[in-house]
Amino acid sequence: MNSFGNMSWRSGLIPMIEPNAMAEILSSVADLGLVVAPGGQILGVLTSPKFEPSLADWPKAFLQSKLTVESIPKLEARLKQFEDNNPNAAPVELNHNVDGSNVDIPVRYSFHRMGNDNNILMLGSDLRPIVDMQQQLVAAQVALERDYEAQRGHETKFRVLMQSVPDAMVFLSAATGIIKDCNSAAEKVFGRQRDGLIGQSIGRGVEETDAFDHILGVASESTETSVTLTLKHSNKRYSVSPTLFRSDDENGILCRIIPLVSAGSNTDALQQNLSHFYESGVDAI
Numbered sequence: 001m002n003s004f005g006n007m008s009w010r011s012g013l014i015p016m017i018e019p020n021a022m023a024e025i026l027s028s029v030a031d032l033g034l035v036v037a038p039g040g041q042i043l044g045v046l047t048s049p050k051f052e053p054s055l056a057d058w059p060k061a062f063l064q065s066k067l068t069v070e071s072i073p074k075l076e077a078r079l080k081q082f083e084d085n086n087p088n089a090a091p092v093e094l095n096h097n098v099d100g101s102n103v104d105i106p107v108r109y110s111f112h113r114m115g116n117d118n119n120i121l122m123l124g125s126d127l128r129p130i131v132d133m134q135q136q137l138v139a140a141q142v143a144l145e146r147d148y149e150a151q152r153g154h155e156t157k158f159r160v161l162m163q164s165v166p167d168a169m170v171f172l173s174a175a176t177g178i179i180k181d182c183n184s185a186a187e188k189v190f191g192r193q194r195d196g197l198i199g200q201s202i203g204r205g206v207e208e209t210d211a212f213d214h215i216l217g218v219a220s221e222s223t224e225t226s227v228t229l230t231l232k233h234s235n236k237r238y239s240v241s242p243t244l245f246r247s248d249d250e251n252g253i254l255c256r257i258i259p260l261v262s263a264g265s266n267t268d269a270l271q272q273n274l275s276h277f278y279e280s281g282v283d284a285i
Helices: 009-016 019-029 072-083 128-164 184-190 211-220 263-280
Strands: 032-036 042-047 092-096 105-113 120-126 168-173 179-182 227-230 237-247 250-259
Touching: 072 092, 072 105, 105 128, 168 184, 179 184, 211 227, 211 237, 211 250
Parallel strands: none
Antiparallel strands: 032 042, 032 120, 092 105, 105 120, 168 179, 168 250, 227 237, 237 250
16 A cells, blocks of 8 residues: 555554544444464454444354354365465355344455454445345346246237137227237238238228227217227228227227128038038038
8 A cells, every 4th residue: 555645554553543542443344354373363353333234242252153054165266375475365245044043144345454363354245235236136046037928928829819710800000900919810900910910001992091080989989889990901801899998008990890791691601610510520521
């Protein structure tokens, strides 16, 4: 350390500090101060006013007896470095097993030689606030992952439900009329794959130029329940039943699209049902 001014740190200033003042200084810069003999015996203990629990039984005890099993080798390695006058004795984190505390107390210590008697001053910083914050961050991360897994589960159930519905179902943005999602039945109705439908306006797939305005009007009012649209893909007319709902920060519209049954379509429906029964029946025909 460099010394400036009329007083020298080596010979003048430190001896002028009274013991009580020195104790107050140490308690303000460290949460825990220990004076330890080279073998590990605790000669003195100083704690900040906020440090808990009490360490009244520590003086004359060996520091090794106040540590967890994992921390004892780390302490002894640092003490050996001081005994060998190794200048690279870096700070070390030790966990204390303190009577009156339900959990271990982590403390980060720096080591300082006190004089010719080879006693060591250990200044410690209580790491419990940092550990608590880390545990809160871990708990928050676990909660986020749990919410993410729950969301994925809901999305999977929603996707299975959508695919099991025989009618074409399309989700629209109530503000723009853009298709947000659809099921496989809607792909057949519009003649396009799902990726090709999502992001496109509902008006691009129908003949009517004001299709979305009609859909939005029916969804917003209770006087009508459906609107009839003609799809460009098949030139067939469909009944669209819209339902307005709120999702996140925007309104959406769920459209149920079913074909209009004309007078001459009963025979076609019967033929389709018979064909399905013939192909899917378990008995020989």
